[in-house]
Amino acid sequence: MRDAIATQERLLLAARRRFADQGFELTTVREIADDAGVNVALISRYFGGKEDLFARAVAIDLQLPDLSAVPQEQIGARLVEHFFRRWEGEPADDLLRVLVRTAATHPAAAARVADIFDSQVRPLVAMLAGDGEAAQRASLVATQVLGLAYCRYVLSLKSNELTRASTHRMIGETIQRYLFAPLAA
Amino acid sequence: MRDAIATQERLLLAARRRFADQGFELTTVREIADDAGVNVALISRYFGGKEDLFARAVAIDLQLPDLSAVPQEQIGARLVEHFFRRWEGEPADDLLRVLVRTAATHPAAAARVADIFDSQVRPLVAMLAGDGEAAQRASLVATQVLGLAYCRYVLSLKSNELTRASTHRMIGETIQRYLFAPLAA
DNA sequence: CTCATAAGTCAACAGGGGTTTACATGGAGG
């Protein structure tokens, strides 16, 4: 019954959900504790405080797929597919939504996004498209992928719900261009 | 010296700056009042409260350019150019930044973005590309433009600062595709 | 069974936030 580790995990889960839905500032530690079914004071006890709980909640790995066996001309489509699965997977995965939403106002989350970009996205792009232009190509990819996430999962602009297949295709082609098309000034 | 209208405008200006930099929740009415050089109580007196001041601060017009005389093949580039000017204009125009940042957590701002999308972006796209697929094409454009804004002006990911010319070009081509390329499922 | 300790609870505190109320002040019309 009394399991400290399980309690911490319930708190982390509830925290991610709340932060993903409401952002950092609007979420109160009492809400999180109630969702988790535990006492508020345990947040301070186990994590140090709200900030520390948040830091733990956004320590996220993109889990980028292995693309070594994918033909080059399919990579864009494959990446988009991967992200849609990540965003809409069952059970609903708040891991990325919490980042995109909170990064808008919380410096730690913004720093985490920049960090993920540097340590996960850019190396992958460098491997795919060569070192020289990797940073810029990765930036372009980031604008499109984060923009998609922002519109769909933060703002909930549902205007294109019906035609996800062609959204897939159009955005996959964009990623493909950002990765491999010439960048001529 | 005592000019109620001028005071309200100073408050609105200060509010937009603060909201654009910090978002809604982290901004205090005392900060805004101090920036404007007026007393805090005047915010409640003139606007009703912080929420109402915010609503006034985000009542924004995109001022989309007239594209009737622009050759079709240049429209994407022209739109990107327009947005860069809007974002980086002198004096710094917080009008759009405040929306993209605050929409992440504040329902009123998110609603305003959706409203701008419906009343300004979609009609323009419909005019350019025909009514049938306007909604979906406009959504695609929104993901790319908002993503660019989010990365550059909210997160301040500066990785591509050096090569703005080709960023312009690459993203312009994307917009062009989203507007005119076939959407085949 | 006992009891030491980890796990969890409770209530209070301190700070900051938006808002309101009562008061002061300046400037135009009589």
Added chain:
DNA sequence: CCTCCATGTAAACCCCTGTTGACTTATGAG
């Protein structure tokens, strides 16, 4: 010059939030 009202000020109010410290309860080892 005086008066009245819009403009601006100062201080208090009240609620909410994160945090803390003292207290209680369960659990497992001896």
